[in-house]
Amino acid sequence: DIVRGKDHFLGTNEEKKPLEENLKNIFRKLYNELTKEEENGTAIKSRYTKDDPDFYQLREDWWALNRDQVWKALTCEAYGTYFRQTACAGTRKTDDKCRCEGANVVPTYFDYVPQYLR
Numbered sequence: 001d002i003v004r005g006k007d008h009f010l011g012t013n014e015e016k017k018p019l020e021e022n023l024k025n026i027f028r029k030l031y032n033e034l035t036k037e038e039e040n041g042t043a044i045k046s047r048y049t050k051d052d053p054d055f056y057q058l059r060e061d062w063w064a065l066n067r068d069q070v071w072k073a074l075t076c077e078a079y080g081t082y083f084r085q086t087a088c089a090g091t092r093k094t095d096d097k098c099r100c101e102g103a104n105v106v107p108t109y110f111d112y113v114p115q116y117l118r
Helices: 014-035 038-047 056-075
Strands: none
Touching: 014 038, 014 056
16 A cells, blocks of 8 residues: 555654655656666656656556565465455465465455555
């Protein structure tokens, strides 16, 4: 949620503002790097034209491409079967490290559940 710009962080503005500015800087650098390439630069610029200065679409795209790696990093030491049966296509609870058996499948429904309901 933080990366996607949809975090419901209830801290003070002094806490929120530096985090958001840091994310904008990170995604600005990524955008600049991506648009340097002559071959894909024009297509990338056209996709993210309306995105300035917050880069929300780029954040969403980055998240879609990297969510599984973030999930693996977050759960690398999470042992047990914490997540409910719905996480693994409704067939069973998650196995070791909060992942579904036979695959490192991210329980993606968490992305779309409002934060306050998780």
